[in-house]
Amino acid sequence: MLLVADANLPGFTRLVDELNAQCETALQVETYTERQPPKALLARADALFIRSVTRVDAELLAQAPQLQWLGTATIGTDHVDVIALHAAGVRFHSCPGVNANAVGDYVASAIAALSLAQDALPTGEVAIIGAGNTGRAAGQRLTGLGLNVHYYDPPLAAAGVAEVHADWQRVLQSQVVSCHVPLTVQGEHPTRHLFDAKALGEFAGGEQGKLLINASRGPVVAEQALAEVIAGGAQLQAVLDVWEHEPATKTEVIELLVLATPHIAGHSFAGKLGGSWQLLKKWLTDQGLALQLPSFQQFLQGYPEGQAVVQQAPDEPDWRTLCRWILQVYDIRKDDQLLRRTARQPAAFDALRRDYAVRAELSQLHLQAGAWAQTRRWQKCLTELTFQID
Numbered sequence: 446m447l448l449v450a451d452a453n454l455p456g457f458t459r460l461v462d463e464l465n466a467q468c469e470t471a472l473q474v475e476t477y478t479e480r481q482p483p484k485a486l487l488a489r490a491d492a493l494f495i496r497s498v499t500r501v502d503a504e505l506l507a508q509a510p511q512l513q514w515l516g517t518a519t520i521g522t523d524h525v526d527v528i529a530l531h532a533a534g535v536r537f538h539s540c541p542g543v544n545a546n547a548v549g550d551y552v553a554s555a556i557a558a559l560s561l562a563q564d565a566l567p568t569g570e571v572a573i574i575g576a577g578n579t580g581r582a583a584g585q586r587l588t589g590l591g592l593n594v595h596y597y598d599p600p601l602a603a604a605g606v607a608e609v610h611a612d613w614q615r616v617l618q619s620q621v622v623s624c625h626v627p628l629t630v631q632g633e634h635p636t637r638h639l640f641d642a643k644a645l646g647e648f649a650g651g652e653q654g655k656l657l658i659n660a661s662r663g664p665v666v667a668e669q670a671l672a673e674v675i676a677g678g679a680q681l682q683a684v685l686d687v688w689e690h691e692p693a694t695k696t697e698v699i700e701l702l703v704l705a706t707p708h709i710a711g712h713s714f715a716g717k718l719g720g721s722w723q724l725l726k727k728w729l730t731d732q733g734l735a736l737q738l739p740s741f742q743q744f745l746q747g748y749p750e751g752q753a754v755v756q757q758a759p760d761e762p763d764w765r766t767l768c769r770w771i772l773q774v775y776d777i778r779k780d781d782q783l784l785r786r787t788a789r790q791p792a793a794f795d796a797l798r799r800d801y802a803v804r805a806e807l808s809q810l811h812l813q814a815g816a817w818a819q820t821r822r823w824q825k826c827l828t829e830l831t832f833q834i835d
């Protein structure tokens with residue numbers, strides 16, 4: 446049985462080694478490093494484990510006659526043609542929620558960095574677009590920072606979910622917007638160019654400074670229109686992690702942004718390790734194999750990268766201190782600098798992602814806190830920020 450896997454799936458081969466120690470027929474693993482797996486590997490693959498950079502369509506499937514199973518270690522699935530998979534009889538799994546905490550941390554880090562630079566937290570409303578796993582994770586952390594968060598999600602609102610709304614005008618009037626939707630081009634609520642020239646113009650109109658964050662998929666925001674609105678002098682700041690024509694990016698767009706990163710919002714170490722673990726677990730279940738994986742917590746603890754980041758916190762923090770603690774664990778500005786320093790070549794963009802440094806999550810911050818942390822208000826706030834209290 447040949448498992449073909451993206452080389453950028455940390456822990457994958459280690460987990461397969463653990464499985465092989467439990468069975469007589471060894472599972473074979475071969476990895477690939479380019480966006481698309483080589484034809485020679487596809488020809489022999491029984492199962493394929495990918496990231497979002499690998500496009501799976503009828504053309505790829507035609508090269509993989511033995512393929513029975515496909516898994517993507519990502520939340521997004523817009524790189525996979527599910528109709529072609531169905532026609533080819535290939536089972537498919539993605540990893541809902543797997544790196545949602547990392548995306549929440551990314552948005553918190555963006556707000557922390559910009560607020561410290563401006564010496565003020567946003568005072569207006571924060572609209573989270575899409576109240577799923579990543580949107581909730583971002584909203585929760587911003588609530589912990591004391592921001593006034595609301596969730597715009599028409600599909601969930603139509604399904605009767607409480608605490609979400611479908612009021613687009615409220616979105617446009619908010620001070621901050623953070624996008625957390627899948628990329629869709631059809632249906633009642635398509636998200637491609639949700640923020641087109643008109644929406645961007647309305648959002649950025651007026652005296653109040655606005656902030657747009659997109660860590661979902663590039664085409665959710667019309668990139669050229671965004672550049673034109675900012676270049677036209679609107680009071681609009683923008684943070685982009687995702688790009689309309691990835692892996693291509695435009696220098697002239699990046700220069701107009703306050704923060705720009707190479708699609709790494711979900712790339713915490715735990716988020717990436719979780720993708721490998723979740724996929725192998727799903728594959729084992731589908732195969733009906735009675736082999737055991739360690740629990741995810743056990744697996745994570747086996748890596749030094751999964752250990753606690755300890756912070757002394759004898760005194761009650763103010764918002765600036767909370768922001769500094771966030772940046773101590775994950776500082777988005779370093780990723781911004783890496784992208785700005787890198788030549789604007791698609792291969793360089795991919796290399797930044799492939800060679801991405803190990804990143805901790807906010808939940809790894811352990812505060813050795815004074816009595817202040819015991820009040821109900823602080824317990825709520827620190828829990829929302831996912832900090833631990835020792």
Ligand SMILES: NC(=O)c1ccc[n+]([C@@H]2O[C@H](COP(=O)([O-])OP(=O)(O)OC[C@H]3O[C@@H](n4cnc5c(N)ncnc54)[C@H](O)[C@@H]3O)[C@@H](O)[C@H]2O)c1
Nearest residue numbers: 521575577578579580598600625626627634660661710711
């Ligand atoms: N930058 C990154 O590294 C990164 C990491 C993880 C996920 N993502 C992207 O973010 C997307 C969202 O992830 P998630 O875990 O929150 O997904 P999710 O499925 O948990 O939630 C998505 C939410 O968006 C809502 N939605 C759909 N269309 C909408 C619309 N037109 N307007 C408002 N809301 C709408 C859905 O009802 C759902 O509640 C993924 O599909 C993926 O493309 C990016």
Ligand SMILES: O=C(O)[C@H](O)[C@H](O)COP(=O)(O)O
Nearest residue numbers: 496497498519520521711712
């Ligand atoms: O959808 C997702 O989960 C993310 O966008 C994911 O983190 C993308 O990263 P990649 O798999 O391309 O490394």
